[in-house]
Amino acid sequence: MAGGTAAGGQLTTTTDVENYPGFPTGVGGAELMENMRAQSVRFGTEVITETVTRVDLSSRPFKIWKEYADGPEQEAAHTADALIIATGANARRLDLPGEEKYWQNGISACAVCDGAVPIFRNKPLFVIGGGDSAAEEAIFLTKYGSKVTVLVRKDKLRASKTMANRLLSNAKVEVKFNTVALEVLGEPEPMGLMKRLKIKNVVTGLEEVVDADGLFYAVGHDPATALVKGQLETDDEGYVVTKPGTSYTSVPGVFAAGDVQDKRYRQAITSAGSGCIAALEAEKFIAESEGGDEPPLVTTSIEQSSTAKEEGKAPEYEYSTNPLL
């Protein structure tokens, strides 16, 4: 386990993956990852299953220390001419009573991944969260559930005006403000599904138990970037900043792929696609370095313009010093 996730990544924690291309009847998450590993080993990849505790990106070759072999005097376990950071992101949980029991048995943190599975068809579904993600997830779920109720802890939504309007005007959505979930209830183990949710209005104190076959968390993700904090440019939420459409980070020779740099899509297929981009760019970087085109090691200053920030516009970043761009 590293950062709470086993080797093989987040998909090893789920059962069937229904939306990965090439598998018309779905594929087990662990099986898909085992196959990806075997395929890459077949092409000569050496897989070292260790937890990385520290990296030094200040000069090349980059240095990598691993668990149980780290310390002020300890030599780095590995060095690398190019490095791809693909440490993922973990969905935040609420630690509700019943959460552990019904996680993936009704509770999910990804409507796009799980919304279409039969247990949610024409059933009452709940979403927790008040931001854009919660609004997007709830609207997506209206395609499958009989009704979607959004629980918002505060008395207003954090979502953008457009998303909030789309949510509030959807006939299949009810937004319950000032409301929190207290407990998930359902069928007994093993493999029992969630069936009800205990909720509470935090203003009136009223508690009730409601029918609920699905509960989707949209309370944020934590990117696994502690390792590179202060060494790579990260955004307000801790995601590694990459130049859009590429895997380039603020340090030449260091690339990022997957959920660690993608707070919008966070899908297996988008992660795999960005992993492919990173691999090609890392290979090109090494080939160019070996060809004598030694790029200077300079960090990029990636700043969101303050006006854009104030106006809540999508950030525009300046990338200037990476010689590969």
Ligand SMILES: Cc1cc2nc3c(=O)[nH]c(=O)nc-3n(C[C@H](O)[C@H](O)[C@H](O)COP(=O)(O)OP(=O)(O)OC[C@H]3O[C@@H](n4cnc5c(N)ncnc54)[C@H](O)[C@@H]3O)c2cc1C
């Ligand atoms: C329960 C669940 C179900 C999902 N279902 C679907 C689905 O049906 N369809 C879909 O498209 N997407 C699904 N997703 C999302 C999908 O799993 C992610 O988008 C995808 O796995 C991201 O891949 P990644 O390689 O970027 O990161 P991850 O899968 O998070 O992998 C990161 C890896 O890095 C390792 N790591 C982290 N820090 C360190 C360190 N310091 N040292 C060594 N290793 C480290 C972790 O152990 C992990 O193995 C699901 C996610 C979850 C949690």
